[in-house]
Amino acid sequence: MIIVLKVGTQEAEIQQVVDAVRKFDYEPRLIRGVERTVIACVGDERMHHTLESLIVLPQVESVTPVQKKFKLVSREYQPSDTVIDVAGCRLGGGTFHVVAGPCSVETREQTLETARLVKAAGATLFRGGAFKPRTSPYDFQGLGREGLALLRAAREETGLPLVTEVMSPQDVDMVAEVADVLQIGTRNSQNVPLLAACAASGKPILLKRGMAGLVDEWLLAAEYICVHGNNKVILCERGIRTFEHATRNTLDVGAVAVAKKESHLPVFVDPSHAAGRFDMVIPLARAAVAAGADGLLVEVHPDPAAALSDGGQQLKPKQFAQLMAELAPLVQVMGKRLAGGTTPG
Amino acid sequence: MIIVLKVGTQEAEIQQVVDAVRKFDYEPRLIRGVERTVIACVGDERMHHTLESLIVLPQVESVTPVQKKFKLVSREYQPSDTVIDVAGCRLGGGTFHVVAGPCSVETREQTLETARLVKAAGATLFRGGAFKPRTSPYDFQGLGREGLALLRAAREETGLPLVTEVMSPQDVDMVAEVADVLQIGTRNSQNVPLLAACAASGKPILLKRGMAGLVDEWLLAAEYICVHGNNKVILCERGIRTFEHATRNTLDVGAVAVAKKESHLPVFVDPSHAAGRFDMVIPLARAAVAAGADGLLVEVHPDPAAALSDGGQQLKPKQFAQLMAELAPLVQVMGKRLAGGTTPG
Amino acid sequence: MIIVLKVGTQEAEIQQVVDAVRKFDYEPRLIRGVERTVIACVGDERMHHTLESLIVLPQVESVTPVQKKFKLVSREYQPSDTVIDVAGCRLGGGTFHVVAGPCSVETREQTLETARLVKAAGATLFRGGAFKPRTSPYDFQGLGREGLALLRAAREETGLPLVTEVMSPQDVDMVAEVADVLQIGTRNSQNVPLLAACAASGKPILLKRGMAGLVDEWLLAAEYICVHGNNKVILCERGIRTFEHATRNTLDVGAVAVAKKESHLPVFVDPSHAAGRFDMVIPLARAAVAAGADGLLVEVHPDPAAALSDGGQQLKPKQFAQLMAELAPLVQVMGKRLAGGTTPG
């Protein structure tokens, strides 16, 4: 921590801050500048009480941490990429995976048809929502337990491992029985009891970034999972909320690149929620690959106009096939291998 | 819903949209403009499938809802102010209440001392966190169940009703046994299972706005509680996340005024989290009163520099007394009665 | 400046940074921490080359300034409030002024009628746009020079000093001949040649905050004017651009309070542009007073529905009179005197 004192702070007041710093077991080092005195406080900031509360002292102008708060998720802690095995799919570490499927599972036919089609186009995992966090209570809330059964059927038929969202700690066991990867949605990105319950399941977890989440907060949410002993976390950028509404959210490709640099965890991107409109999904997907993402999460529906949720942003199977075709050479240029891609003959 | 078609859309394509609209039980009315055709779709938008997914049709340029999605929380539904009785305190409807207390309950002494001091200064409810949603897993996470016992002791000694946060559906019963008002925090503002579990408790609920939550989303979160049969909701603005970092969040006084206009529910403001720095709490509190708020939620700690969480934004008891003194005439000018204020002789 | 080095930086690499710091005439002081070495660099940051470019050195993790960049506008430089005399109106320092008038001057009748009405209601300065920075080239661009003549007529008839916007350095002389206060709009808040040209006119300047401007950037824009020898700057907050669209912009009352604390300059608020809707102007105006503003800038039009620009946010004269009536007791509670207010008999 670096504490900057106000101009004109007297010796006794400096000493008061020094004493406060010592009380919290940091070692204070004084630097007397031209106008201001600065106190550098030596000590592990993660393991000590924060000194930020010293801002309430009238002679203190600012208190600035010098250490990142996350540890287990950092490249400093683990330089090499984490690779997560999901039923044989290896996420991270040079292979690029596309998770695809409908926003919500709605019917048996819709679920199975979509699963077959996305598999044929090259998706290696299947996604679909059974528990849906909707903005309005009058919107379709998902099929719940019945939806899980449909997902299981899709897995049985296609062999694709399942990614599905869980919204409540009480549902984790039930969802974990069916899901290969538990998804934590953007609205729950700092839902601490849910992070803990998902971590305890031992399952891989796809953690969406909060729509107003700083990269550091996103990594700290992942750290919550890791400190519970589960390091199988897939980070997923899905667009942040900004003033711009030409797209539903603003895809933050910089965050993808920063997360890849700061952390060893795989970083996926959800271009569907970032775009919020089907005609922008493909360009955003391409940008995600080029920014360094390890995979995508894409919404696909056999008949988007009739979808019970987020119809406007779901791709038709034909559009999804086009996406996969456009991705293949980009993934290759990025030095990665596209899992499930048809090998060019 | 208003559907705008693209320039040059042919008759057969117009008919295709008309048919789609009919399929979803809206009645389409065509308006042929100079360049574009517009289809006004008549029907209750809350009770029908949204037409927004029709944006995937190539001839559709835009789809715009004309109805607000919330109903039970709206002034259209209930013109008069909702007044919520909390152990004799009547929140909303012309009386102004100040809820005060520490960010976290830390020790018996700190809890009881703060409760006595804030009561003496005019607070009519006591707040304190036992379950704390912290950004980092290495930060103090609250005393949990033990914290609830300390809160109960504070209530017994001072008689002040309690407001405290609950983070997980599983904890609702335990917290509701002690709390007079359940607080749902900003990170859980769209945590649907938690909204439902709190609603089911029958307790009054203080609902913080999400840090990236639109006013409409905030009202819809309240609507979730109301549709579960509990209309005792207190809305609480606590600052939104913007590019500006001179304060921790940006207090949105416009949202307070809009919420008061659109909804009959009481609207409180938390200037402590909006400011994130103790020296800005009083001006933000004053602005909240002037914007039309019905009450405040203020953090107070006997020794903020030693606080285990958010020390930098907590007021000392003396500063809190000053806040109360500054509020009194403002509340009066706004035509409200300050509950707990010492009556001028 | 505080330079934090990466974990594991070797002695020779530390020395390299130390040398770079010395090259820029700062004095480096090393603090060796548990994991990291920190270099505190002593020297006046405003007068030296910034060290922020040292971030390009591979061993540097972060570079953080410790000094604010503004000086002449700061309370450190001048503790007492600046009071600006505008044709006998004293802005700042305990008197509260309301500047009112139409968004654009459109006709002689509209201009004079509005001037008479706002004066009668208690406004002490008249505003009106002759040069209009509009988003679209197809919108009304203002009457230009002809508009200035109408403003002059309004001044002659009512005696109210004039505030009007200037958009180009080339127009400063022409506008300054008529205006008592030059307004620099939000879109020009960092237009350096315009800041310099306005400063050179010697006129008082009302400086709007940029719609994405940090408080520090706003104060630095004012500093640009002051370094050109003109310290008659009135800061004006007008709402910032955020994700929320319930109001056109988000009025940042925290920025008002921070600017009042950091700077000695008067701080005004424009609730009309912040709200973007007439029905929210009064609550935002009240909040501005309570946050500590020294005055308001309010748009008033005799017939807003027919206004050539921003009709939706302009008050009718009757609504403006109501605003003035609501402000009077609030201004008094804030310990200020409302200029132009009718003295209660």
Add this chain to the structure above:
Amino acid sequence: MIIVLKVGTQEAEIQQVVDAVRKFDYEPRLIRGVERTVIACVGDERMHHTLESLIVLPQVESVTPVQKKFKLVSREYQPSDTVIDVAGCRLGGGTFHVVAGPCSVETREQTLETARLVKAAGATLFRGGAFKPRTSPYDFQGLGREGLALLRAAREETGLPLVTEVMSPQDVDMVAEVADVLQIGTRNSQNVPLLAACAASGKPILLKRGMAGLVDEWLLAAEYICVHGNNKVILCERGIRTFEHATRNTLDVGAVAVAKKESHLPVFVDPSHAAGRFDMVIPLARAAVAAGADGLLVEVHPDPAAALSDGGQQLKPKQFAQLMAELAPLVQVMGKRLAGGTTPG
């Protein structure tokens, strides 16, 4: 325009709105819904007075435009890509150009050395700032006229056409004498007199998006230039200001894709300002290519640590060469030709 009336509006009040609509020469068409009446107003919204001011009528709930305000820059107006010839470089339309050079021109050596190096690496245009819009008046403000002479020397030596910023209408002629492309910076993106003066020069114009500019506002700024008879506009996305500070701005790849869809103008990206840190420039540059950009604007300095402005985000020549090497295959995958790229033998 679509006008939605409030629930319960009486016949006479409906007629009042209908009359107002007719007064502004739109043709009103009534749609009577279940709860609300909607008035669709037929007429060219660009050429008529906006009806948005009718929101001030008490019976009006909302007024929504159905037409985009821009015309000349739209794909509706001109479906095919605009290609702009700059001294033989054809920008837009399938060729990808990289503009590179220092943030500021500082010395003859620095300018010429950078120009030679970026040319050798494949840049086809040279950039460098002589007039610098800086946040603080104490920062380096550029060499001005002397800087233009250095740029001219670089052009003479390397043959690379020049892109340089102009900040004031008064300087346009002087800058246009040297520059091949006039750059309008983010702080001047809605500086109408500057847009007009640059348009009048007849030179190609590189128009940065405002840091809080909506895509629609960016296109309308371009429309301002086009209505002045100059359609040689290159749009340039440079990151927007959001709550996230891991990068200096948030590169909005969605805006690139939307602008390419809505407009026929070439769209460039400035990854240097978006990143604000040299280590993120390359991933953002790659993402820009993949999102569909037609070119890049990249800052390069022979010794960034000693740069007089923005040192932290400038690439060293070696890093720039790496960028060019990484771009080549990506540009090819996107179906474009990299101008100046060494043809693979």
